[in-house]
Amino acid sequence: MAQNIILVFVHLYFLEQLHVYLNQNTCLIFVLFFPQSNEVPNSSLCEHEGLKRSVRFLKDEGLELDTLITDRHRQNNKWIKENLDGTNHFYDIWHVAKGTGKKLDALAKVKDCDIVGKWKQSITNHMYWSAGCTPDNNADMIVAKWESVIQHVQNIHTNHQNALFQSCLHDPLEDDEREIKWLNPSIIYYAYSN
Structure with missing residues (x-):
């Protein structure tokens, strides 16, 4: 039976506030790849790079992303539209x-x-x-x-x-x-x- 993969990409301090109701066919994954600020041109790109690394990790593991939950970061929104066709995207x-x-x-x-x-x-x-x-x-x-x-x-x-x-x-x-x-x-x- 196929499972729906949901990626919740939020800051660590929001995880304790997150309540997600799941059914038996849903797999909720928290993937948090946050690069150091010296790995990207500026600190504001850390979150965007973290999202890209998280999605790449899931794909490398052979998992198909069904739903993605993020904040309203404009750069992430653009990237999701261009690169994750067919993925449901919601704002937390x-x-x-x-x-x-x-x-x-x-x-x-x-x-x-x-x-x-x-x-x-x-x-x-x-x-x-x-x-x-x-x-x-x-x-x-x-x-x-x-x-x-x-x-x-x-x-x-x-x-x-x-x-x-x-x-x-x-x-x-x-x-x-x-x-x-x-x-x-x-x-x-x-x-x-x-």
Whole structure:
């Protein structure tokens, strides 16, 4: 029986935070070849060279890579598109959530948008929930759940636009239970127009 090979290429300190659910036909491999900075022209190329060495190692061992999980390093993305045709490439959620958090921090600094900063943790938690609590990693459902956060933060919990996920799953919320005020639609519009 053929196994799916998944290469998780992340920094060592992220491994303890990584939770991967596997089935019996999946082989998860952590390959971490990180060259010394004196082996490459500059230190920023260490990660890229490490990825190339890791993939080469798997190929030399006769293993076919099915899925690759990396951060959003642009040089790696380009190399993967050019050299790993047919390999599923995903970004690790920690880096995506970190990038989203930075964008929320920037928006919170805009005049009259400071309330967004109070929503940052809830929004990034929602991202983790969308990706981590979706059976079979159904990409369309993950996107539908993620998009629902726009309505949720405005106190709209039913009749969401995406047919795959039309309402929040939480119990009804009472206004006096909320520590954070709901977002005004004008803030949402500002965020998307800039």
